[in-house]
Amino acid sequence: MSKIKELSCKFCSSLSCTIFSEASEHEIELLDGCKTTNRYRRGQVVFYEGTPLLGIYFIRSGKIKLYKTSEDGKQQILRIAVTGDVMGHSSLFTNRPHLMTAEVMEETAICYVEKNGFRDLLTHNADIAVKLLARLSHEIISAEEKALDLAYESVRVRFVKFLLTLKQSFGVYEQGAWRLEILLSREEIAQAIGATVETAVRLMSEFRAEGWISEEQKRVIIRNSEKLMSLTESGY
Amino acid sequence: MSKIKELSCKFCSSLSCTIFSEASEHEIELLDGCKTTNRYRRGQVVFYEGTPLLGIYFIRSGKIKLYKTSEDGKQQILRIAVTGDVMGHSSLFTNRPHLMTAEVMEETAICYVEKNGFRDLLTHNADIAVKLLARLSHEIISAEEKALDLAYESVRVRFVKFLLTLKQSFGVYEQGAWRLEILLSREEIAQAIGATVETAVRLMSEFRAEGWISEEQKRVIIRNSEKLMSLTESGY
DNA sequence: CGCTATTTTGACCACGTTCAACCGCTGTGG
């Protein structure tokens, strides 16, 4: 990681999609005082599961996968954080170590705020606290949704749902198809849907053969998203 | 449900284990002004998944199962709420309907606070907001833990882990064994571990035969919790 | 160009589901 030239949060291009979107001039100044900004490259780890939590991270740009590791070393990707997202907040108020590992997937710029500084900011500004509450709530919703899927849906359906959420976050529409602007290995796909690499490969092959999807320069193209949507309903 | 005699939160026996444990006299008075208390019996539903969220619920006593229902009607028990727990808070800040159903398992007393009243309370008292943030964080932790288990652990291990969390919440030690002070049908066990009734039955039978557990008046007794703990590690 | 990591395919196996039948208990109506 490398430090980059500091810039007031006031001028940050991604301010509008953060929890500080409605913060006052004064609060922004406080934030400027305690933040540092860093750049990371693919493969670098921002923090490891189990290590003590020192502060909170705000993503300015890039893509970061957040995953948990089971006792026997298997990894489960919980979400892929992007611009405007927060990381490390779920442990901030529990005095517990980090509960997942954050690994950079694509050139990323992250702002870091030391935890006490952020806590001060919170206690003086309930609006930010409420914004954070909303973020946490959304995370709970999706975590529980994920649990429900893992319990009752087939791998196939989970795979389809994953493709569709990717479309929502990273989809670019061109020539009647959705190009997913994100680089994923088969292993990462497997870890995201809770399956083995082999089944991820098989699903990709099958869906490619059926013509629902295709691949160009290692990126997935969704060719028939209606079909995919119908697959999530029919169960099979 | 039936309304019960109102009592100031100041004198509530479960105040100490709620998010208001450190609230000021003044805040407690505000709370008194906007809360109503109700009693529910087994089988009654406090709120349904999908219905609009009107307020937030604080449990004074009793046991309530919170579950989500999949499209094809299967239910997944996410947690069992007890004294001091909050319900409905995860949707409070997202303007979304309830994302789960709350069904009473045992005679329960619940305090209800209308959402605007609660929001006001929050914005004027960051301490309460931070307490709530901590609760939400804990919920995220366990939801993600659950997802990891569902993805990579066998039903057997999930079953054992479930027994052990029950022991933590409802266990009473007597005569060298842990009596679980909670009434659960096989179906409820199945819904909690993400399995079918049949497998829940089979696991219960097997564990009974092995002597790890037993049953008395429809309640589970854990006879060998060390053995159970070792089972979670060995994987099988 | 060789070496390693990733992807792909095939064969086999097992865990857990599904389906079906049966038991014991409780409540209900003729």
Place this chain on the structure above:
DNA sequence: CCACAGCGGTTGAACGTGGTCAAAATAGCG
């Protein structure tokens, strides 16, 4: 009073999804 339906629990047998293991093809990289 007994018959019978209904529900929760229990067990057995068969099936299928998805994991495991092994081996080959391909891509990436010094």
